[in-house]
Amino acid sequence: EQSPIPEVAVTIPNSDDPTLPCLTFRFWVLATIFSVFAAVVGSFNFLRFNQISLNIFAFILMSYPCGVGMAKVFPAMKIGFHWPTDFLFARGTFIGGSLNPGPFNVKEQTLIIVAASTNLASAYAIDILSIQRLFFGREQLPDNVGWAAAILLLWTTQCLGYSLAGLCRSWLVYPASMWWPANLVTANLLHVFHNDSSQELVKARLATFKSFTVWAIVYELLPQQFAGYLSKVSIGPYPPMIAQVFGFWEGQGSAVGMITFDWAGISQMGPLYTPFWANMNGFVSLIVSSWIFAPALFAHDFWSSKSYPITSAGTFANDTLPYNVLRVIDPHTKNLNTTAFEEYSPLMLQPAWAFAYAAGFASISSVLTHVALFHGGEVLDGFRRSRAEDEDVHIKMMRKYPEVPATYLATLVIFGALSIFTVEHWNEEFGMKWWGIFLAIAMAFIFLIPTGLILAISNVGIGTNVITELVYGFIDPGKAIANTVFKTYGYNSLAQAQLLAQDLKLGVYMKIPPKAMFISQFYGTMIGAVVNYAIMDLLLRHVKQIWYNVHKSKLATDSHWNAQNPRVFYTASLIWGAIGPKRFFTGQYNVLYWGFFVGVFVPIIPWALHKRFPNFGWQYINSPIF
16 A cells, blocks of 8 residues: 555655654754754854755754764663653653663654754744844843743744644644655655665665765855855846846845855755745746846836835835834833834835735735635545544554644643743733733634645745734734734744644654654754754854944944844834834835735636646646745
8 A cells, every 4th residue: 555645655665663762862862962053053044144054954964873873882771760750761662761772763863853953943033032132222231031031932932833733633744635745855865774675775875975965065165165156146247226136245136137056045945855836836936026026116216116225124214224213112111102203204115025015915815715725625624534534554554653632732731821921921021911822823723724735735835924913013003022922923833833743744754653753843942942042142242243234334344144034023023013004004005905805816816727727737826835
């Protein structure tokens, strides 16, 4: 028996050894080391323009020799703990009561890379803590939020979504059609390293990896260290105005006709494992938005486009200078001073960036319509069927491992309560009330199934950050930090739920007990959050170039530390929080609301064409991705 998905059938073996230990001593040691390492790299990338490329495949390559080495060096000695710790180390198939329970196995390595991969990107709440320091604080010291509040904010925003993933397994994990393309590459690579039936194949693959690693290092050294221009190759030199259209410097050009030889940039969308149709949807949308739409706005000076950098994510006053938020924000409450706002200036955006919000509106509404039209039957089946129905061979093989629904519910209750405590106890710092937690969880749950379904079949995520910002901006306007906190609880809970759902599917492919998978990801997340905050605090205290670049100081000499991520987050906090959608989306910006209307109806076009011409491929036009 094979999976009905051809890609899964030829990639994932339908075999399992339930005696293999999972959460062994090796797991705890290596998962800790690689989780810390990933969190450090992710924290550095958060504040830099040129980022260090690190992905799950790097952890597979690094963890394998470490695990094999530990299996050869450590003695097979029973860990001599007594009750209650014996409860944790009771069985070799779960925790593992020996320093060396046997050869390093594929289930151990899978759990190690899952723990580490939770920290590939910096925790989302780091955005909140960084803009409080960079923009809303009058000094570099953490005068807004201390360690306790920061860590609780990070932990709750990172872990709250895990419970939602567990509750949505019937839609995102159990169906064979939810195949999660990126997992196939990960699973295949892991099986290659642990394929005992063909050691020659393993050696050949390792030799290939070594060769590619050497060439990759040499290749990346060119654009990163010796020939930076190779990462952004333009058609040719132009006068300053035209250079904004055809150039790209510090993210401030439209890059028409520009190509890159930097694999870190090429691989951002996962071109080697993302389905071709999904890549083409994203590629065409990039061409239309960056090479056609933005230059057209600039050429016609639409909304005074030529007064701003063509793709700037910054905020401006009506004199085209950067918006000075300290002039309109109350220094004590961090809320909007309406009198000062009316005396100073409305908030202005580069038109291309403003229309990016309209595209975000369209994406949110179109994902609901697209899923209802193309996948409505699958969603309804998830409500009706039990786990035993419509299972493929891999789900059937997982029946021997008990599910842990109580764990997901306990996570929801515990971290929901901690979230309420965090925002209420530090209300002066975060500004959001307890009811915001319930609303954020509800919004995350509503959008989890449709956005998770798109991600599971296309490897492309649909962000819901815009809708969370908009909703809270209408409910509680004038509060910049509170808006970002609500967005983080609403949007990041959904993102973390999608991540756990993807890992649960990887666990199905690798035949890993759900309890072990949950513990692995939870452990990596908790460690990474602490490291993220520690590194952010260290960098903001000691790297002055971050401050110089953010505040456009003449002392800025290193553009790599441009803090682009916090700047984008800060812009959003002004639009949706401090100013609020009622004040911002008036006048010329009122037209941006039409994005919701357009998004609702656009998916109907390819759906109708697919019904009329079912063999033409209209189903591959995915409006939310576009």
